[in-house]
Amino acid sequence: MLAIDTPTLGDRSYLVHDGRVAFVVDPQRDIDRVLALAAAEGVRITHVFETHVHNDYVTGGYALARETGAAYHVNADDPVSFDRVAVRDGDVVEVGDSMRVRVRATPGHTFTHLAYLLRDGGREVAAFTGGSLLYGSVGRPDLLGPAHTDALVHHQHASANLLAAELPDAVGLYPTHGFGSFCSATQSEGAASTIGREKGTNPALTKPVDQFVADLLAGLDAWPAYYAHMAPANSAGPDGADLSTPERADxxxxxxxxxxxxxxxxxxxxxxxxxxxxxxxxxxxxxxxxxxxxxxxxxxxxxxxxxxxxxxxxxxxxxxxxxxxxxxxxxxxxxxxxxxxxxxGLVSFPRATFAELAQVRHHRPVVVLDNRRDLEWSAAHIEGAVHVPLHDLPARRHEVPDGEVWIHCQSGYRASIGASILAAAGRRVVAVDDEFDNAGRAGLPVVAAA
CATH class of the missing domain: 3.40.250.10 (Rhodanese-like domain)
Known part of the structure; x- marks a missing residue:
């Protein structure tokens, strides 16, 4: 199993081969990475499997199948507008001489989500679980809207337990999400796992369903707005990536x-x-x-x-x-x-630490703007700060009070984005480039939300 990581989106694709032919699971749109890996391994891609219609990226599955002539396997119930090999729960796909891929319905992240279970040499060896069972978590169940969330979170618990009951403990777990992706309900630090390990640690497998549901829903926060465009693009059969250089601007x-x-x-x-x-x-x-x-x-x-x-x-x-x-x-x-x-000429704005913010507040009034997400704010925030999550800031910047704005996040990256948005709108800003854990140590009053 060879993983193709996309760490900035928190996703993994997989290439699996027997030394001669290969299949790919959930490829990203820049398929040149997949083709290069297959060429380096000296194998031919004959099958591409899609676990679900993705919400966080544009798939490369359709383009990869057309490029290689591979069979493109997509759930028969997904309303796509392109030709594919329609698969359903229980189907078995033979790849090469020894690899057998069994299709398993695992609804929860979406209603039509599939897992692909690999049997090689007569034994179960791997489960490609997409956005179903992840390392220490599951895929989030709320991306299809609030009307479906309750049904999907219960499906997610049932699907995780189905896989755990059916598969031997030694089977390797190979999810697509869970490495920083907003498609994951929670984040974990795991780099690898097995079914057996998840049985002892994953909340979907260790908590009663009611507790699992309540805890998972309480931990969900906003997801990126661009997700709304991904499912329509993926259902239409997206072309491959055009990476030619754009024109130069003077x-x-x-x-x-x-x-x-x-x-x-x-x-x-x-x-x-x-x-x-x-x-x-x-x-x-x-x-x-x-x-x-x-x-x-x-x-x-x-x-x-x-x-x-x-x-x-x-x-x-x-x-x-x-x-x-x-x-x-x-x-x-x-x-x-x-x-x-x-x-x-160039313009600039200052950067500062929380210690400097604490000093400044003793001498003059400034606006402290927290642009972290809601759950981060709820866990702890600076007393008297204004809270506008970064993803809301372009539409809500009028809510930021007049005056000099000291903007912070958890570690500085989002604060710089927010500072640039406000500076472009003519505001006087200072970007706090510091870890939020230092706020309390600097003497700033940090409180938890009621």
Missing amino acids: AEQIRKRVAAGEWVVDLRNRVAFAAGHVAGTLNVGIDGSFATYLGWLIPWGTPLTLLGETPEQVAEAQRELVRIGIDRPAAQAAGDPAEWAGPD
């Missing part, structure tokens, strides 16, 4: 794009951005969860220009964006930020 074009209300995004880290950037540009660093937060914040369809230190940085951002269906940036530029600004 300083005049960048200025015009900012003035037109387009998104011009600076990919550099938050330290470099704060020190000097083009006025009106936004900072979503390629060094963090770039695609997640850009996809969450940008109005869908807005023209996008990428600014990076190097062409490689721009190319990396472009690859991440095609995975969530943002296909063609309008323009790009790489190199010296001073050249992006032209005669207008």
Whole structure:
């Protein structure tokens, strides 16, 4: 089993082979990674399996099957608009001479979710569980809307227990989600697991159903807005990724794009951005969860220009964006930020620590803006802070009181995004680039929500 990680989205795809032929589970849209791995292993891809219609990324399954001539296996009940090999619970697919893949219905993350159970050499060896049973968790059950959440969370518990009852303890567990993906109900630190290990640790397998349901629902928070566009794209059979370089933008074009209300995004880290950037540009660093937060914040369809230190940085951002269906940036530029600004020059804003915030509050009034998500705020926050989650900030920035704004998150990455949004709107900002755990140590009054 060879994993193909996409850590910025928290997902894994898998390539499995017998030395001659291979199958792939839940490939991402940039299929060149899959093709390169198959070529390196000297195997031919003959089958592609989709566990579900994904909500957090655009699949590469359709494009990979067309590229390789592989059979593309998708649930017969999924309302897709392309030709596929329709599979149902109980079907068995033979791959090569020894691999047998059994289809198992595991509703919960979606109603039509499937797991694929691999038998090789006459024994059960692996379970590819997609968004069903994860390492220490399960896929979240609320992505289809509140009307379906109660039914799906109960399905999720039943599906996890079905797999645990049917499979030997030694069977390896290979989920698609759970490595930082917002498709996971909770996060875990596991890098590998087995059915037996999950029986002793996974809440879906250790808690009574009522307690499991209550605890899981209480722990759910917001998910990225771009998810709304993923299922329609995946149901239509998306093409492969176009990673050709966009046209280059000079300083005049960048200025015009900012003035037109387009998104011009600076990919550099938050330290470099704060020190000097083009006025009106936004900072979503390629060094963090770039695609997640850009996809969450940008109005869908807005023209996008990428600014990076190097062409490689721009190319990396472009690859991440095609995975969530943002296909063609309008323009790009790489190199010296001073050249992006032209005669207008660069602007900047300060960075600070929580200790500096504590000192400042003794001398003058400032607005403390917390842009973490609701559950983070509920766990603990600075007394007197204003709470506007980052994903709500573009629409709710008018709620931020007048005055100098010190904006913070959990560790600094989201604070820089938020600071750039407010600075572009003409606000005076200070980005707190510090770990939230240091707030209390610095003497700031930290309280839990009632």
